[in-house]
Amino acid sequence: xxHTDYSTIVNKIKTAKPDVVFNTLNGDSNxxxxxxxxxxxITSEDITVCSVSVAEEEIRGIxxxxxxxxxxxxxxxxxxxTPENKEFVEKYKAKYGSDRVTDDPIEAAYxxxxxxxxxxxxxxxxxxxxxxxxxxxxxxxxxxxxxxxEGENQHLWKPVRIGEVQEDGLIKEIWSTSEAxxxxxxxxxxxxxxxxxxx
Amino acid sequence: MDTYLLQIFNGISVSSVLLLAAxxxxxTFGLMKIINMAHGEMIMIGAYTTYMVxxxxxxxxxxxxxxxxxxxxxxxxxxxxxxVGYLLEISIVKRLYGRTLDSLLATWGIxxxxxxxxxxxxxxxxVDVKSPAWLNGGVVVxxxxxxxxxxxxxxxxxxxxxxxxxxxxxxxxxxxRIRAVMQNRSMAESLGINTRKVDSMTFAIGSxxxxxxxxxxxxxxxxxxxxxxxxxxxTFMVVVLGGVGRIIGTVAGxxxxxxGNTTFEYFTNASLGKVLVFLAVILFLQWKPQGFFSxxxxxxxx
Numbered sequence: 001x002x003h004t005d006y007s008t009i010v011n012k013i014k015t016a017k018p019d020v021v022f023n024t025l026n027g028d029s030n031x032x033x034x035x036x037x038x039x040x041x042i043t044s045e046d047i048t049v050c051s052v053s054v055a056e057e058e059i060r061g062i063x064x065x066x067x068x069x070x071x072x073x074x075x076x077x078x079x080x081x082t083p084e085n086k087e088f089v090e091k092y093k094a095k096y097g098s099d100r101v102t103d104d105p106i107e108a109a110y111x112x113x114x115x116x117x118x119x120x121x122x123x124x125x126x127x128x129x130x131x132x133x134x135x136x137x138x139x140x141x142x143x144x145x146x147x148x149x150e151g152e153n154q155h156l157w158k159p160v161r162i163g164e165v166q167e168d169g170l171i172k173e174i175w176s177t178s179e180a181x182x183x184x185x186x187x188x189x190x191x192x193x194x195x196x197x198x199x
Numbered sequence: 200m201d202t203y204l205l206q207i208f209n210g211i212s213v214s215s216v217l218l219l220a221a222x223x224x225x226x227t228f229g230l231m232k233i234i235n236m237a238h239g240e241m242i243m244i245g246a247y248t249t250y251m252v253x254x255x256x257x258x259x260x261x262x263x264x265x266x267x268x269x270x271x272x273x274x275x276x277x278x279x280x281x282x283v284g285y286l287l288e289i290s291i292v293k294r295l296y297g298r299t300l301d302s303l304l305a306t307w308g309i310x311x312x313x314x315x316x317x318x319x320x321x322x323x324x325x326v327d328v329k330s331p332a333w334l335n336g337g338v339v340v341x342x343x344x345x346x347x348x349x350x351x352x353x354x355x356x357x358x359x360x361x362x363x364x365x366x367x368x369x370x371x372x373x374x375x376r377i378r379a380v381m382q383n384r385s386m387a388e389s390l391g392i393n394t395r396k397v398d399s400m401t402f403a404i405g406s407x408x409x410x411x412x413x414x415x416x417x418x419x420x421x422x423x424x425x426x427x428x429x430x431x432x433x434t435f436m437v438v439v440l441g442g443v444g445r446i447i448g449t450v451a452g453x454x455x456x457x458x459g460n461t462t463f464e465y466f467t468n469a470s471l472g473k474v475l476v477f478l479a480v481i482l483f484l485q486w487k488p489q490g491f492f493s494x495x496x497x498x499x500x501x
Contacts, residue, residue: 003429003469004416004419004420004429004430005213005216005419005460005461007209007212007213007350007461008206008209008460008461008464008465008469008472009464009469011202011205011206011209011465012465014202014205014343015202028325028420028421028423028425028426028429029421030421031325031420031421031422032419032420032421035418035419035420036347036419039335039337039347039349039350040337040345040347041336041337041345057324058324058325060324060325060326060327061324061325061326061327061421061422061423062325062327062421063327063328063329065329
C-alpha cells in the first residue's frame with residue numbers, strides 16, 4: 001500500500017511478456033499501477049491483469065478508461081442478476097446518491113449485519129457464545145445469492161465470480177460457480193497445499 | 200538492452216517526480232527550518248485543486264476545452280495551495296520559528312486536520328482525474344521503448360520549477376530578501392527588512408510549489424485524502440540527503456534516490472529496493488551528516 005511508482009515493475013512486466021498478470025495490490029496503489037501500465041502502452045488486449053482487490057468503488061478512482069477489459073475476482077458485482085440485488089442497489093442509491101456504486105465489500109458488510117441479526121434472533125440472546133452456536137448453518141438470501149455460515153469454521157459459503165471491467169466502470173460477470181462454494185480457509189482440499197495444512 | 204535504456208529513463212523520471220514533490224519542502228524545511236509534516240497535505244490540496252478545475256471545466260466549458268484544464272490547473276494549484284500555506288503561516292507556523300520539535304508536532308496535527316477535512320469534503324475513496332488527451336500515449340523511440348508523454352511532461356515541469364525557484368531566489372529582489380532573512384535574521388531586521396512579511400511569503404511559495412507537485416502527480420497516481428502521506432518520507436529523505444538549505448542539494452538528492460530506487464528495484468523487488476535505498480541513505484548520512492551539499496556558514500550553532 002502506498003507505493004507510488006510502478007515504472008520499474010511495468011518495465012519488468014514488459015520484459016517478461018506474460019500471458020496474464022495476477023495483481024494482489026491493495027488500495028490506492030492500484031490507481032498508480034493501472035495508470036502507469038496504460039501509459040507504458042500496455043492495454044488489456046496485450047496483457048490481461050487479474051486483480052483480487054479492485055471493486056466498483058476502486059474503479060472510480062482508477063478511472064474506467066485505465067482498467068477496462070481487465071479481469072477482477074469477487075463474490076458480488078453491482079450487476080449481479082438476482083431479485084435481492086436489484087432491490088439492494090435501488091435502496092443503496094436512494095440513500096447514498098444515484099452516482100454511487102455498490103461493490104463486494106459493501107455487500108459483505110450488509111450480509112454480515114443481517115446474519116448476525118438472524119443469529120441473535122435464533123439464539124434469543126446477545127451473549128457471544130450463544131449467538132456463535134446459533135449461527136452454525138444459518139442461511140441468508142443475499143444480493144449475491146444464497147450464502148450459508150459453515151458450522152465448522154464460521155466462514156461463509158459464497159458463490160465465486162470472475163468479471164470483466166466495462167467502459168462505464170461496472171463489472172460484467174464472465175464466469176461463476178453454479179452455487180455457493182464451501183469455505184476452505186486452511187486449504188485442506190488442495191493437493192498443492194498439502195504440506196501447508198498439517199492439522 | 201532496451202530494458203536497461205528504459206530503466207535509465209525510469210530513474211530520471213522517478214527523480215523528477217521526487218524533485219517536484221520535495222522542492223516546496225526544500226524551502227519550508229530547508230530554508231525556514233520548519234519540520235513541515237503538513238507538506239504532503241499541501242501536495243494533496245494541489246491534487247484536489249486539479250480535480251476541482253477539471254470538474255469546473257466539464258460543467259461550464261464542455262468537452263471542447265476540456266484538454267486545456269490542465270494548463271489552468273497548474274497556476275491555480277500554485278495559488279490556492281500557496282494561499283492555504285499563507286493562512287497556516289500567519290495563524291500557526293509563525294509561532295514555531297526556532298522551536299524545531301514543536302513545529303514537528305504542530306504541523307503533524309495540521310496534516311491530520313487537513314486529511315480529515317479532505318475526507319469530509321470529497322469523501323474517503325479516491326477520485327479520478329482524467330489526464331488531458333495530449334498527454335496520453337508516448338514517444339516511440341525504438342520498437343520496444345515508449346516514453347510516456349506524462350513522464351516527459353513531469354521532467355519538463357520539474358526543470359521549469361527548479362529554474363523558476365533559482366531565478367526567484369538569486370535574481371529577484373524578493374528572493375534576495377528571503378536569503379538575507381534566512382541567513383541572518385537579526386541583521387536583516389536591522390537593515391529594515393520586514394521579516395514577518397518575508398516569512399509568510401516564503402512559506403506560501405514553498406506550499407505553492409507543493410501544490411504544483413500535487414497537480415503533476417494526478418497524472419501518475421491516486422488522488423485521495425492520504426495522497427500526501429505517500430510522499431512525505433521520500434521528500435524529507437531527498438532534502439536531508441541533498442543538504443538542508445541548498446536547492447542544488449535537493450536536485451542531487453532527488454536524482455540519487457530516484458535512480459537508486461529504480462536500480463535496486465530492478466535487480467531485487469519493490470520492497471527490498473526501498474530497504475536498500477534507505478540503508479544506503481542512512482550509511483551515507485553517518486559518513487556525511489550534512490548531506491551532499493552543506494552551507495558554509497560563520498554562525499557557530501549550525
